[in-house]
Amino acid sequence: MSASGNGAPALRLEGLSVARGGRPVVIEVDLEVPPAQVTTLLGANGAGKSTLVLAVAGILRATGGSVLLGDRDLTRLRPEQVRSAGVAVVPEGRRLLPGLTVEDNLRVATYALARDDAKSGLAYALELFPELEKRRTSVARLLSGGEQQMLVLAQALVSRPKIMLVDELSLGLAPVVVKRLVPTLASVAESGVGVLLIEQFAHVALALAQTAYVIEGGRIHYSGTAQKLKDEPELLHSAYLLAGEAVPPAPESPA
Numbered sequence: 001m002s003a004s005g006n007g008a009p010a011l012r013l014e015g016l017s018v019a020r021g022g023r024p025v026v027i028e029v030d031l032e033v034p035p036a037q038v039t040t041l042l043g044a045n046g047a048g049k050s051t052l053v054l055a056v057a058g059i060l061r062a063t064g065g066s067v068l069l070g071d072r073d074l075t076r077l078r079p080e081q082v083r084s085a086g087v088a089v090v091p092e093g094r095r096l097l098p099g100l101t102v103e104d105n106l107r108v109a110t111y112a113l114a115r116d117d118a119k120s121g122l123a124y125a126l127e128l129f130p131e132l133e134k135r136r137t138s139v140a141r142l143l144s145g146g147e148q149q150m151l152v153l154a155q156a157l158v159s160r161p162k163i164m165l166v167d168e169l170s171l172g173l174a175p176v177v178v179k180r181l182v183p184t185l186a187s188v189a190e191s192g193v194g195v196l197l198i199e200q201f202a203h204v205a206l207a208l209a210q211t212a213y214v215i216e217g218g219r220i221h222y223s224g225t226a227q228k229l230k231d232e233p234e235l236l237h238s239a240y241l242l243a244g245e246a247v248p249p250a251p252e253s254p255a
Helices: 049-056 079-085 102-108 115-128 130-134 145-157 175-190 202-208 226-231 234-241
Strands: 011-020 023-033 038-042 062-069 087-090 163-167 194-198 211-216 219-225
Touching: 011 049, 023 038, 023 049, 023 062, 023 194, 023 211, 023 219, 038 175, 038 202, 049 062, 049 087, 049 163, 049 194, 079 087, 087 145, 102 115, 102 145, 115 130, 115 145, 115 175, 130 145, 145 163, 145 175, 175 194, 175 202, 194 202, 202 226, 211 226, 219 226, 226 234
Parallel strands: 038 194, 038 211, 087 163, 163 194
Antiparallel strands: 011 023, 011 062, 211 219
16 A cells, blocks of 8 residues: 555556547556645646546546555545545536535535534635635635636535545636645645646646656656656657647746
8 A cells, every 4th residue: 555654545546447438548547646745647638637537536437447545446436435535536627506605615515524524624625715715605606717716626625635636727727826726736735635736737737746647648658757857848748749739838927
């Protein structure tokens, strides 16, 4: 069992394969998300990143391999069982209950928790995102894009997960908002949570992560330190160029 010094478990994918519409999309992927650090998964559109996340979440069924949290096999669990095991997933797109308030969206995310755990989880999430404290009674659909992303992250964090998977943190957000969110993910990792970050802006992910993976055509073609990808950018460029894409440029710095 992979774990940190404090006994927290790692998330491990061993030979994970996933098909969609009868076509293999994720092929024999080995990947580890250790506790207390950020790991990033990079690759072009269609490389299999989001499919991998949905398989870990229990939304898509794996066709081969295993998803393990420490010694526990999560491979065939339902989404609510995966969450209860300690794996929180923030899927691509901000999926909220738009007609409910900020507070009600957070309370819905605590439905499976004991009362004291729900109360402390809610306090923890609002401490991480004080902007949401000020908008507790606001309806979710009236929030800015950045506030909505904070809310979906807060929903994942109220259960105090062991592992957190974040698919496309910066999608559709202004650079100044991304700069606000990145330190929060770092803080979450420092608290002992293992974070897997899938991010369109490679430089954002590599600045935050210790370990990086590059996926091409459903297979892992690089696994190693994030620093090596920063030092040897051609390793990352090939993943995008093989898919016919340019590497996404860094967003402009906010004024």
